[in-house]
Amino acid sequence: MPYRLAGFADEISADIQVQMDHLLDNDVKFCALRGANKKNVLDFESFQIPLLKQQFHNRGIKFSCIASPVGKSPLADPFENEMQRFQVACQRAKEFETRVIRVFAFRLPDANHAAHRPEVVRRMKEFAQYAKEQGLNLLLEYHDGTYGDSADRVAEVVAGVGLPNLMVAFDFANCVACGEDPLQAWGKLKAWTRDIHIKDHTGAANVPAGQGKGRIKEVLAEAFANNWMGMLTLEPHLTKAPGLEGKSGPELFKIAAEALKRILAEIGAK
Helix, strand or coil: CCCEEEECHHHCCCCHHHHHHHHHHCCCCEEEECEECCEEHHHCCCCHHHHHHHHHHHCCCEEEEECCCCCCCECCCCHHHHHHHHHHHHHHHHHCCCCEEEECCCECCCCCHHHHHHHHHHHHHHHHHHHHHCCCEEEEECCCCCCCCCHHHHHHHHHHHCCCCEEEEEEHHHHHHCCCCHHHHHHHHHHHEEEEEECEECCCCEECCCCCCCCHHHHHHHHHHCCCCCEEEECCCCECCCCCCCECHHHHHHHHHHHHHHHHHHCCCC
């Protein structure tokens, strides 16, 4: 059972040289590009893009996706603004030679999910249709605070859009944070899942894979036993220091990578 590893390199450092050093130190050959040099991927200046790409490619690192923040905005905001950001994300995907963009299902003004479903699906369908015309694929992340805060609602959006280039980024810790059983959620979403984010959670804090309630070993064992062929993306979010939330740093990133590799070895993945 072969596997491929990617990592959110900005969790390691804002400095791309440090990012590359520690991706390779942990045998991670793909970068989920969210940010570098203290800038979000959507905010890169045009002159930076070929330089960044070449530096990563010179080290043998490719880009698994553009990990955009598109769709993490309020549903009440004008859609035109988010569509413009999405079009930038599509341009970045082509510039960095990846065909994959991560998106979210919008933050709702209230808890009446049913009332907001048609507008969420409409917007996601516009994203997916535009991406299809560009030859690109989308990953809808299961994430608390958005319409996609349960496996059922993620499935509703993907099925409602009905385009094969809209797929799912599954996340163990986000399942736990949303109060769901990750194994049950996996059963509902595995047919659409292209990327699995490796992040575990105790219910109170993020922890290395296998140390929380994410049921990571069980899900990965089931996935590989059924010939799942997607990307495993390290997004450990281990640091909670003020100003560094959602980061890990080189040492904690290594601990996270080693924890995942132990689980993969135990289930026979290579």
